[in-house]
Amino acid sequence: MMAINRPKGTNDILPQDMRVWHAIEQNIRDICQVYGYEEIRTPIFEHTELFQRGVGETSDIVEKEMYTFHDKGNRSITLRPEGTASVVRAFVESRNFAEAQPIKYYYQGPMFRYARPQAGRFRQFHQFGVEAFGTQDPLIDAEVIHLCMRFFYGLGLKNLQLHINSVGCKTCRPIHKEALKDYLRPSYDALCETCQNRFESNPLRIFDCKNESCQKIVKNAPTITSCLCEDCKNHLEELEGILKTSGVDYVLDEHLVRGLDYYTKTAFEIMVSDIGAQSSIGGGGRYDSLVEEVGGPDMPGIGFAIGLERTIKALEAQGVLAWKKEKTKVFVACVSSLEKRDAYQLLLQLRGANIASEMDVMDRSLKAQFKYANKQNFSYVITVGEEEIAHNRFALKNMQDGTENQLSTKEIIDLLKEESTC
RNA sequence: GUGGGUGUAGUUCAAAGGUAGAGCACCAGAUUGUGGUUCUGGGUGUUGUGGGUUCGAGUCCCAUCAUCCACCCCA
Numbered sequence: 001m002m003a004i005n006r007p008k009g010t011n012d013i014l015p016q017d018m019r020v021w022h023a024i025e026q027n028i029r030d031i032c033q034v035y036g037y038e039e040i041r042t043p044i045f046e047h048t049e050l051f052q053r054g055v056g057e058t059s060d061i062v063e064k065e066m067y068t069f070h071d072k073g074n075r076s077i078t079l080r081p082e083g084t085a086s087v088v089r090a091f092v093e094s095r096n097f098a099e100a101q102p103i104k105y106y107y108q109g110p111m112f113r114y115a116r117p118q119a120g121r122f123r124q125f126h127q128f129g130v131e132a133f134g135t136q137d138p139l140i141d142a143e144v145i146h147l148c149m150r151f152f153y154g155l156g157l158k159n160l161q162l163h164i165n166s167v168g169c170k171t172c173r174p175i176h177k178e179a180l181k182d183y184l185r186p187s188y189d190a191l192c193e194t195c196q197n198r199f200e201s202n203p204l205r206i207f208d209c210k211n212e213s214c215q216k217i218v219k220n221a222p223t224i225t226s227c228l229c230e231d232c233k234n235h236l237e238e239l240e241g242i243l244k245t246s247g248v249d250y251v252l253d254e255h256l257v258r259g260l261d262y263y264t265k266t267a268f269e270i271m272v273s274d275i276g277a278q279s280s281i282g283g284g285g286r287y288d289s290l291v292e293e294v295g296g297p298d299m300p301g302i303g304f305a306i307g308l309e310r311t312i313k314a315l316e317a318q319g320v321l322a323w324k325k326e327k328t329k330v331f332v333a334c335v336s337s338l339e340k341r342d343a344y345q346l347l348l349q350l351r352g353a354n355i356a357s358e359m360d361v362m363d364r365s366l367k368a369q370f371k372y373a374n375k376q377n378f379s380y381v382i383t384v385g386e387e388e389i390a391h392n393r394f395a396l397k398n399m400q401d402g403t404e405n406q407l408s409t410k411e412i413i414d415l416l417k418e419e420s421t422c
Numbered sequence: 423g424u425g426g427g428u429g430u431a432g433u434u435c436a437a438a439g440g441u442a443g444a445g446c447a448c449c450a451g452a453u454u455g456u457g458g459u460u461c462u463g464g465g466u467g468u469u470g471u472g473g474g475u476u477c478g479a480g481u482c483c484c485a486u487c488a489u490c491c492a493c494c495c496c497a
Binding site: 005008059060061064065082111113115116117118119120121122125126127129194208210258259260276277278280281282283305306307308309310311333335336365366367368369370371372373374375378381383385386387395397399402404 | 423424449450451455456457458488489490491492493494495496497
């Protein structure tokens, strides 16, 4: 029979990898609780229109990276390529915008984008993100950035680079767009093909282009930062002030432009080296008109998304594996198959007392059982033999220091219970 | 969507046209009922798949699939 393997760009998270994921998920819950963000879970597929409207028609995600299909009712459905649009939709649909503000959510789960996989890029990947609705106060921008950095530092990551910029708002963005186009127009022919297409639809993205000739042209172009309206300028300055007084290292990156169309004012991105060419590990920004575009009230919002696979890759590259410690577990070995039933009764009692325990099911020799227990990192081995059964006292061996004692079932349970709870 | 690299044992990798191998892992044993070290034994394989060249192909050629890396873009 031909073996079937996983679809391109997907990953199995195997039992041996699960520790890291659990640690990360726990870290997410802990931090979000401290910062007052509540979890929200939305479907992993939505009406295609949500992303077209929310993420934006001119973004690469919508243009060429969506997993879109028609269901049996002939509805156009898309596997979510990112989290914000869905969260905003749920926020609006549930009418939660009528609750006391600000309203702060976090989410975590798989996202889907159709692109060629490479180091740090997959077709199914996981993001952790937060969204805060209801206020334009730069303090909340700072809070979101703090939370984001705290997540990374909480895991033990180092060498992160935080880039910050403002991409303006409805008032100043069109002014900058015209100024930029005026500046670029004489050099239009020297732009690369994609940038020529961007010229009309989304000239801001030309700043992102890695093409040498485009970079040369754009080098002295008017940046959005230099064209900000009074409101946006103050907002950015205030945010910078808060970050400085709270000791957050950042770089003001006037060329930082985010790929999603909904961003306004604050945009930020976190980079880390050593995870391949895809050095962005998280990013986010403000989206003050997205809620309204999705059909809700005129309400500002800000959030970020972090790539969990990239986070794990960075953790591996930096050798951070602080959660290696295993919990106490016990192996019940029997001298011969004659004691199997008695051993199983003992196992039941241990498990009844919530002590993690297992026994041999491979009919292995006693020696082989010890070898196995050692290999699998069991902290204790209890030996069940003729003698033990007769006296109702079992040999409990500590696999760390090699000591062994004859104890009653009750003594064993009391001892192990204490150990497994600390 | 574009370009490049790589496919041999569970895994990491050898075999430069002539009988598919090694380390690690795994399994068993080294006289009484006890692990880690050591020693001995065991190869666990459709050389990704399908064609072609050749007396002979893991090796050369073509196709195909998978995977990795980079571009694009992003997390």
